[in-house]
Structure formats: structure tokens, C-alpha cells
Amino acid sequence: MKTTGGSDAAKRNAGESAAEAVEDGTVVGLGTGSTAAHAIRAIGRKVDAGLDVRGVPTSFQSRQLARDVGIPLADLDSVAAIDLAIDGADQFAGPHLVKGGGAAHAREKVVDAAANRFVVVADPSKAAERLTHPxxxxxxxxxxxxxxxxxxxxxxxxxxxxxxxxxxxxxxxxxxxxxxxxxxxxxxxxxxxxxxxxxxxxxxxGLFVGMADEIHVGTDDGVDVERL
CATH class of the missing domain: 3.30.70.260 (ACT domain)
Structure with missing residues (x-):
């Protein structure tokens, strides 16, 4: 049940904003979905420029994309910790999320929960006062x-x-x-x-309750960052 809404520019701005938080030596959780894919591509460009990171993918899709853009990969049980996870959401209300539009929420939850910092990337269509998404x-x-x-x-x-x-x-x-x-x-x-x-x-x-530390909401013109 993939969600729609939000322009590609908004998704790209959100993903690239979150990727700026990835520093040298970071182990980063790589989420699944169209907005997280923009973050993965941005991290790949940073790796190409010399950044030393390892990625822990949450799905076949994110693993394949990370390989395509040159991000070195690791399994969750082979790393001491995940410094940062970047992932999308089908809907968010404050720190609470509904995820699973790409059917990867089981692995996403394991990786996102293990991260020291969990950054959500989304476009404005995913925001809600209360969760209503299936x-x-x-x-x-x-x-x-x-x-x-x-x-x-x-x-x-x-x-x-x-x-x-x-x-x-x-x-x-x-x-x-x-x-x-x-x-x-x-x-x-x-x-x-x-x-x-x-x-x-x-x-x-797919309920991720109170897990998000930051939400980067992309628009066509920029990004609004909410720290929770």
C-alpha cells in the first residue's frame, strides 16, 4: 500500500537535508521508499567525494540502491552501533509514525530502533494532527x-x-x-x-510510537526541520 502525494522536489529536499547529518565514520541505517532513496543517493555522492561510512539497509530495495551508488554495506549484527538512521513515513503526527507502505516495516523498525538518532524524511502530505493511515x-x-x-x-x-x-x-x-x-x-x-x-x-x-528524533519535511523551496 504505497502512499502518494508530495512532489519529487520536496522528497529530494528532505532526503538531501537528512543526508547532511551523515559524518565521517558514521554507521547509517538506510530506509526504504522514494524519499529515503533521495537520502541514499545523496550519501552515495558524499562517499564518492571521500566520506567513510557504512550503511545498514532495511530492504532489498535500499540494499540494491546503496550498492548502485557505492555505499559500503554492513549487516546489523556486524556493527557495534548505528549512529543515525534515515527513513521515510507514510504518515507522521509528532514523534509517532505509520510506516510499511513498502512492506519493509519489520526490518525498518529493527534498524530505526537500534539507531542512536532516528531522522524521518517526508513531504508535507504525510503530516497529520493524529494518525489515520491504515x-x-x-x-x-x-x-x-x-x-x-x-x-x-x-x-x-x-x-x-x-x-x-x-x-x-x-x-x-x-x-x-x-x-x-x-x-x-x-x-x-x-x-x-x-x-x-x-x-x-x-x-x-507499522506503528512506530515515539521513535522519531527529527523530522525533515521537504517542500519545493526548502526543508523544515522539527526536532522532537
Whole structure:
């Protein structure tokens, strides 16, 4: 369930702004999505100019792009720490995010949570007073029906994410399925996050509660940086 909205210029400005925080010797988490891709390309240009960094990718997509632009890569279990993670969001309200439009939220959450500093890159269309975006929930294939039932008990409306360009559902990098779960206005993101995490068969959900340290919101003319 990829989100739309926001110009490419706004996304590029946000991504390039966040990439300016990447310093020599940094281990950086590389997020997934169109806005994070601009950050990865900007980091690649810095590497080409002599910057010494290592990137920890969050998906096949971000890994491939990082390789294409020359960023040396490392796995999460091979680094002592992640200094900075840069990632996008499908929607944000203060430090709370909904992520998972690219079905990479399980790996994204592991990397973003491990980072000493988590910088979100977004365009203005992703901003909200309260989260309302459907929450992606990665589930074990055999548990899809059971998880969907439990989501309904919580007041959600689960929808199996179908692939584009081929028959069948989206399959994550981890070999699982994704339910996009609409809850309307989410008044208590932390409570819902806890409830979703306790459902058997849920691998990970797309609520990133209180995780963001900074949000770089790109516009066609520049960037607004919000430190949280």
C-alpha cells in the first residue's frame, strides 16, 4: 500500500537535508521508499567525494540502491552501533509514525530502533494532527485469517495487500504477508501498538510510537526541520 502525494522536489529536499547529518565514520541505517532513496543517493555522492561510512539497509530495495551508488554495506549484527538512521513515513503526527507502505516495516523498525538518532524524511502530505493511515501488519502466511479476526476485535478493518503487476498478495522480504488495517483516527498509538504486538502470528506492525528524533519535511523551496 504505497502512499502518494508530495512532489519529487520536496522528497529530494528532505532526503538531501537528512543526508547532511551523515559524518565521517558514521554507521547509517538506510530506509526504504522514494524519499529515503533521495537520502541514499545523496550519501552515495558524499562517499564518492571521500566520506567513510557504512550503511545498514532495511530492504532489498535500499540494499540494491546503496550498492548502485557505492555505499559500503554492513549487516546489523556486524556493527557495534548505528549512529543515525534515515527513513521515510507514510504518515507522521509528532514523534509517532505509520510506516510499511513498502512492506519493509519489520526490518525498518529493527534498524530505526537500534539507531542512536532516528531522522524521518517526508513531504508535507504525510503530516497529520493524529494518525489515520491504515496500519500495515506483517503476518505469518498461515496466521492471516486468525490475525485478521483479532484485528477486527480491536476495531480494525484488515485488507490483504495485493501485489501490483502479478496475481496474488504482496510477499515481504521475510516471506510473509501484509494486512493493511484501517482503524480510523488513532487516538492512542501506544495502546494500539501494544495490542497488535500481542496477537499471535503478527511479525511486526507499522506503528512506530515515539521513535522519531527529527523530522525533515521537504517542500519545493526548502526543508523544515522539527526536532522532537
Amino acid at each position: 496500519v500495515p501488519v506483517e503476518v505469518l502466511p498461515a496466521a492471516r485469517t486468525a490475525v485478521a479476526g483479532d484485528v477486527r476485535v480491536l476495531g480494525g478493518d484488515p485488507d490483504l495487500r495485493e501485489a501490483e503487476g502479478k496475481d496474488g498478495p504482496v510477499v515481504t522480504d521475510n516471506g510473509n504477508l501484509v494486512l493493511d488495517c484501517a482503524f480510523g483516527e488513532i487516538r492512542s498509538p501506544g495502546e494500539l501498538a501494544d495490542d497488535l504486538s500481542t496477537i499471535p502470528g503478527v511479525v511486526e506492525h
